Amino acid sequence: GESVGLHLPTLSVQEGDNSIINCAYSNSASDYFIWYKQESGKGPQFIIDIRSNMDKRQGQRVTVLLNKTVKHLSLQIAATQPGDSAVYFCAEISPSSNTGKLIFGQGTTLQVKP
């Protein structure tokens, strides 16, 4: 079956440092991935996505890297701020579904120390 998972349940960083959150997936046919941010008491919010024909995609202060050889992706947050504190999920569009079904990983809690 399909699955996505994160390596660490919690990541603690100092304000201003860069953060790297990792995710692994199991299905080599997976071709579209999304990172979500979920703050306490809120629903997940889209951050950035990447297709399998790309290795890297950049947004504002965020970069997603995709390594298809080892089925791994990462989210890098530059100059981490207190407002970045949240749970981060990687998700994939199920390659076996034609309905755009999202499969979420378990999440990494990012704690930013002032």
Add this chain to the structure above:
Amino acid sequence: EAGVAQSPRYKIIEKRQSVAFWCNPISGHATLYWYQQILGQGPKLLIQFQNNGVVDDSQLPKDRFSAERLKGVDSTLKIQPAKLEDSAVYLCASSLRTGTSKRDEQFFGPGTRLTVL
């Protein structure tokens, strides 16, 4: 633009009781999703509607869960009877999705936190 609205925000019930959640998607969004998010886990899709038709309910426990989307706009999710393991946050999301494009951003509501005692 208004986001996805959900109510109630919190609900506490005893096991074997019934409960219903309501969702109002973003105006014009054809597709509506209900997710279950158990504490410490990522959301899991329960059911997906496109307009007022069900396109995926493979993970919906149909012996106790039901959902409807009358007129292709608002939706309700019901649990009857509730079990202890149904304690979770129930998230509603919507998207424009009218075809099979994978890049179809889902917008999530704040969720309803259900506690079953």
